[in-house]
Amino acid sequence: MAKKWSEADMAFIRxxxxxxxxxxLAKHFEVTRKSIETKLRRxxxxxxxxxxxxxxETRKKLxxxxxxxxxxxxxxxxxxxxxxxxxxxxxxxxxxxARIIREYPDIVxxxxxxxxxxxxxxxx
Numbered sequence: 001m002a003k004k005w006s007e008a009d010m011a012f013i014r015x016x017x018x019x020x021x022x023x024x025l026a027k028h029f030e031v032t033r034k035s036i037e038t039k040l041r042r043x044x045x046x047x048x049x050x051x052x053x054x055x056x057e058t059r060k061k062l063x064x065x066x067x068x069x070x071x072x073x074x075x076x077x078x079x080x081x082x083x084x085x086x087x088x089x090x091x092x093x094x095x096x097x098a099r100i101i102r103e104y105p106d107i108v109x110x111x112x113x114x115x116x117x118x119x120x121x122x123x124x
Contacts, residue, residue, distance in 0.1 A: 003031050010043065017045050074104040078114060085121070094121050 013025065013036075020028070022036045029036070040046070081096035100114040 013039065018047060071107055074100055074107050074110040078110055090121050094118060
């Protein structure tokens, strides 16, 4: 049978849901974790992520196929930058290398190559 939630129960949830896990709240009210999840959703309460994810952290969890696609795209950008250098469009090439460094910092060898080319273009 469903639990009858009193105003005091809802106030307790509202005050403590950020500090207690769903399991702890469930144990406190002697209900299931699922019922706590449902109650939080119906009350409009939501926890923010404790640690906001950035692109590098997310990429650590990618499959090998996804990693290969990212690596391929980074290599394509590097090749495009080198082509721009060869035809004399150095300003656009710098922009291309900066884009690689910014968007693919976790593909270390490609990012380092882009940094080296940026340094060479600065000294010319």
